[in-house]
Amino acid sequence: MKKILLEMKNITKTFPGVKALDNVNLQVEEGEIHALVGENGAGKSTLMNVLSGVYPYGSYEGDIIYDGKVCQFNAIKDSEEKGIVIIHQELALIPYMTIAENMFLGNERGNKVKINWSETNSLARKYLDIVGLKESTQTLIKDIGVGKQQLVEIAKALSKDANLLILDEPTSSLNETDSRALLDLLLKLKKERNLTSIIISHKLNEVSYVADKITVIRDGSTIETLTKGVDDFSESRIIKGMVGRELSDRFPKRESHVGEVSMEVKNWNVYHPLHKDRKVVDDVNIYVRKGEVLGISGLMGAGRTELAMSIFGKSYGENISGEIYINGQKVNLNTVSSAIKHGLAYVTEDRKGNGLILSNPIKTNTTLANLEAVSSKTVIDKHKEYSVAVDYKDKLKTKCPTVEQNVGNLSGGNQQKVLLAKWMFADPEILILDEPTRGIDVGAKYEIYCIINQLVAEGKSVIMISSELPEILGMCDRIYVMNEGKMVGELDAKDATQEKIMTYILQSAGNKEENHE
Template structure:
């Protein structure tokens, strides 16, 4: 085997936790190797060992790169050898141009002065390699997420990358941008001999582009296979990831749907800075007790904007329309009033908006209902700890203790803390925006089970998701949104991905009245 990389017997310990236990990973030159496992399995820790974030001496085991033993002391060391990591959270400076971002820290200079003409020329050449035609002077903040991801790859190419590591590269991309990125990865492998490690929870992506696969579970290597082996499919990968068979990825449930709980009529929302731009265009919908209602649509359709504007007008301006909850007009004009009206909103951006990452689980869980853990306006730490311990057990938050900082939890466990925060507020209506983004299949099943249990208790739930199989697997009824309007409604039992996409594609050619929908 012509291995460009071998990691042998890698063991990494933190106080009280063995994150990696004698992990082995081998990557052949010119291949795409997928690295999969549940959140917390050790994938990111292993890549931090490889890149020098955890420097030589802080772990046991050895790293051989291009046949030579390596002892990286930091990221600069690994990058100098052509090992480049593109993280899930992009490391671009939005206010700077594409050219400035690509050569940031690696500037092209003559006599101590940046050579801008040469910088722009090389940037244009790199952009052409990744299929972008943007002007090198375009600011990164003016690009969509898909193009930003391609800029990150161009930046890696500028550093003469030999081993590219992509950590969940499509987690924030729509289907079209995801396909373009994966096609580019295969093209770079074929055209330039690029070697890559792809970390992904999306097994369809792994099956599509990976030549081989390594599975980590609980900090150990449990499988290493060639994807050409037809006997090793998604079911076998999931079994290795979670340690058990998951023949059904969605928990069974028998819906018990009651009367209408929430009615929204002619809801209109203008852009927060461009008042003349209508983002949500006369939406009408209703939600019933015990119902799991899905909102499908492409990225940019207005789903998150709708949800945030309903939740205390936390998005937009010039908002109009009416909301009735339990048959009475509801005041949702501020977030505290929305919470008192029985609403909760779990944001798609759990790290930026859903959690105080530097704080503990104990501090995060009661945040949406502090009055319930306070005496005379002062938080009672014993009550706070009791609530956190209760929800730790209820939703199975895997952690060393409730004093653990949420920043150190896996994505799935962070999401459970977000859900715990809103469940403690005891809402009647939960809006869950991309509730399983960046979460592995095992943790997804746990989140789905929580949703099913809440619906069984009579809670009403709205799920926004870019994963159509997820919506088809857990919801009772679907609305389809496109360009700020609801363009379709149908029972999930009658829905297919093809029907949903047909509603989206054909809606642009049809004229509707305010909030009018096409029914399947």
């Protein structure tokens, strides 16, 4: 029988107005990959924050038994000293420092007077080789993609002699190729170094692929633990544990009633704000109709977000050229406020960084994009603001004790609902949704899909950018395929398949290589 490396017994954690964890139990064996799954707000991240010392001993009830000993962690450094290292969803790397500097930040090589750079770089190289990252240790973090940044975080964890690695949504920002590479690395580290991992993920196909065991958490309680080779590991079985019922159809049915063209973008070109000679959107022509969900598919870095933000009041890019027509009329959307006035809204993929003010309550965030509707002579009517927020909380089924609660205290799925509420209250005719379900669970996804269907049923237009091909295929009436700044394909939903979308991308990449030759 394998050794139990970690046992969390009867963990209970309470925040004001809500019990986040209720008598949770978890056992992890040495050398296994153990997945934690559950809906947003189920308590997965809270449990890991208890384990890693983010929530110190005394702020929760229950016991952490690690390597046979009861532990009382008062800070992250305490758990790291035992070999428990957590990698959060928001990577803790400093963009303008090198890979080596980031890896040993707070764990510097040398003495109190001087850093030993030779040792720093040689050790960094050693651990980068283990994770398969070829970049120079002197490369700045800002100059590598998110997938490679994840590898730096894992190398950094290994440099701290990690025995138990906790990864919170490690693939949420990665494309399918980078995601699979990361999961394969975890399997390799398990095999070659007997590394134990706990992975939190909403991507159930990845969980089934990589995990030896899956523990399901629902509403702050442990429901069950499934074992590979013994229990049913199918996505439908995992979903049943998560939501407490069968979810027979991931995408709600919708009758399509597509009308006239609501917005057309012609000959659209955008250059990078820092690298002025680099074109990130190249002569794009697209249109969307009333009552239509238009999908934009493509790999990470294809230029989808840059396109969306540049259309939305030129909020990204330099030297932007091209024309935009709304309801047949040419418009100049040179600012975000002019875009909003013309009935355009953009729901960012970065809800925490750009979409919401986390330190402000739900009610404040809900009305931010349309303050005129809740104010008189620049004075906000607090009663109206409150009632609007409550109305959207009920409409979107946002889970929170009160709209006075700070958005930063909500789960990812509920934050996403507040972000949607903010732009729905602005009453746009055209809504651009950038990765609207990133990092949220299947139950919350379904609710957001229902909201999208409701919007197009009202005759509004939705442009949906997503890296998840099943989502694009399941939700959209028509799909554009984008690669390296260009539109390389267009498909009606009835003709679209994952293979056709990937063929467009690969063919365009092949054509570009031939042209270079």
